Amino acid sequence: MGTYGLLMVAPALTLLVWAAAQDLRSRRIPNWLTFSLVLSGIAQSIAFGAIVSPAGSLLGLAVGFAIPFVLFAMGALGGGDVKLLAGVGAWFGPQAALNVFIIAALVGAVMVVAQALAQRRGKILLRNTAVLAVNLAHVGDVGLDHAKATGRSCRSVDRPLPYAVPVLIAMAVLIASSWRS
Secondary structure (H helix, E strand, C coil), rough: CCCCHHHHHHHHHHHHHHHHHHHHHCCCHHHHHHHHHHHHHHHHHHHCCCCHHHHHHHHHHHHHHHHHHHHHHHCCHHHHHHHHHHHHHHHCCCCHHHHHHHHHHHHHHHHHHHHHHHCCCCCCCHHHHHHHHHHCHHHEEECCCHHHHHHCCCCCCCCCCCCCCCCCCHHHHHEEEHCCC
């Protein structure tokens, strides 16, 4: 990705930085921000020099929405987080949405472990992770409502993870890796 490519993604990066700042401050991502990301992603797909085709943008939107929606249904992510990744998909396509999701999950895991250790809750995190894993493995037996309730009762850190921050870091990693290639 050259300078032109970086200029093309500047609006998306600006919105992602804004979302990360909002999420850090209030643990919420405003609808106007996520919808701006989605709509601008679709709009750029029909512009000259688009990052992805209109079909790729819509497929990316669908993939970016569907993957985190599963976690939203289980109570692990908020609605703004789902819409944020949908916006990433609208801008960069389905493969990028999947890559950002995976990288953001790894970055988020590191952040949660660091936060738990800083709060001296490492053992609690380990125990809660095991309890949640068993509940998820047996979600067919215990039911989704029970798994969600267990997730809410097994908080290992004081505040929920501001998911927009790992998404921003993941997007920066992807852009930096494409810049070098």
